[in-house]
Amino acid sequence: MNSHHTSPAVEVTDLTKVFGTGTRAVRAVDGLTLTIDQGEIVAFLGPNGAGKTTTLDTLLGLRSPTSGNVRVLGTSPHRAVAAGDLGVVLQTDGLIPDYTVAETLRAVASVQGGHATTDLAGLAASTGLTPILRRRVARCSGGELQRLRLALALVADPRLLVLDEPTAGMDVTARTAFWDTMRVQAHGGRTILFATHYLEEAAAFADRIVIIARGRLVADGTVDEIRALGEGAVVSATWEGLDEPALAAALKVSGLADSVLGTALRGEHVEIRTSAPDDVARWLLTATPAAHLGINAVSLNEVFTALTDDDAVA
Ligand SMILES: Nc1ncnc2c1ncn2[C@@H]1O[C@H](COP(=O)(O)OP(=O)(O)OP(=O)(O)O)[C@@H](O)[C@H]1O
Numbered sequence: 143m144n145s146h147h148t149s150p151a152v153e154v155t156d157l158t159k160v161f162g163t164g165t166r167a168v169r170a171v172d173g174l175t176l177t178i179d180q181g182e183i184v185a186f187l188g189p190n191g192a193g194k195t196t197t198l199d200t201l202l203g204l205r206s207p208t209s210g211n212v213r214v215l216g217t218s219p220h221r222a223v224a225a226g227d228l229g230v231v232l233q234t235d236g237l238i239p240d241y242t243v244a245e246t247l248r249a250v251a252s253v254q255g256g257h258a259t260t261d262l263a264g265l266a267a268s269t270g271l272t273p274i275l276r277r278r279v280a281r282c283s284g285g286e287l288q289r290l291r292l293a294l295a296l297v298a299d300p301r302l303l304v305l306d307e308p309t310a311g312m313d314v315t316a317r318t319a320f321w322d323t324m325r326v327q328a329h330g331g332r333t334i335l336f337a338t339h340y341l342e343e344a345a346a347f348a349d350r351i352v353i354i355a356r357g358r359l360v361a362d363g364t365v366d367e368i369r370a371l372g373e374g375a376v377v378s379a380t381w382e383g384l385d386e387p388a389l390a391a392a393l394k395v396s397g398l399a400d401s402v403l404g405t406a407l408r409g410e411h412v413e414i415r416t417s418a419p420d421d422v423a424r425w426l427l428t429a430t431p432a433a434h435l436g437i438n439a440v441s442l443n444e445v446f447t448a449l450t451d452d453d454a455v456a
Pocket residue numbers: 161162168169170188189190191192193194195196197
């Protein structure tokens with residue numbers, strides 16, 4: 143086997159990208175190191191301005207690093223693109239409004255030359271475009287356009303597919319349909335790297351979640367590993383007639399106040415985030431009027447906010 147097949151799909155080493163100079167310099171990516179193996183499906187998350195797009199642009203050869211190194215499938219981004227190994231779905235691109243979906247597919251396939259699939263009908267079918275092949279680009283919905291962009295990215299059957307917020311602005315139905323299509327494409331060892339703001343879709347679709355903030359890596363792991371970074375669990379219950387002072391007083395008497403990381407009270411619904419969920423649950427059931435008890439892991443959203451919060455201690 144040659145190194146082309148065994149090398150990582152993506153190797154980012156100490157990548158830094160600075161825009162501008164002097165007092166106006168922006169460190170968009172700040173010493174990022176990341177390896178993605180072939181066949182992995184990775185979600186790339188971070189708040190606005192975290193450096194996701196800049197990192198992806200560097201991987202695609204659209205920007206050069208200020209320092210550090212980026213390799214794609216064992217070679218430079220430019221070589222990987224030239225070899226047809228890299229498929230890309232970006233937030234903006236130059237689709238031609240007057241072309242139909244079919245014409246767009248044919249045009250892109252023709253410029254890809256020898257790398258392009260000869261089975262455009264099959265590609266259209268697998269990306270859900272068959273019913274709209276004769277529709278003009280100008281008349282396509284946002285979700286249809288993204289499926290078209292996906293099909294264009296797949297024309298050369300690339301081994302690495304990079305998508306920058308592919309479902310931004312889609313409604314829930316369109317997002318679900320898009321990821322159903324993506325599932326079909328995530329076969330045969332294709333590596334998929336996508337940036338997103340939607341934690342649920344990262345958790346539902348990716349094997350691995352990479353979170354960056356201010357250009358730096360803040361977390362990297364499976365969905366369960368990321369979730370486990372959230373401290374404690376949330377015990378929820380209904381408690382008739384409860385108000386904030388009564389809750390504080392009851393917790394004080396319970397002897398469990400030290401384990402409590404936070405509380406939220408909405409009407410009769412109380413949530414207690416705690417490092418001792420079993421003890422808090424037992425106390426609620428045996429020593430208080432609380433009912434309808436539930437214990438849940440801290441949500442991914444809460445973990446994400448805690449990890450990427452600007453005020454968080456690094
Ligand atoms: N061409 C540029 N010139 C100057 N600054 C830039 C440029 N491109 C990006 N930046 C800055 O670099 C930082 C990272 O931006 P980037 O677009 O990579 O973040 P992002 O994580 O993709 O954000 P979003 O989720 O909002 O798309 C931001 O502060 C942004 O303003």
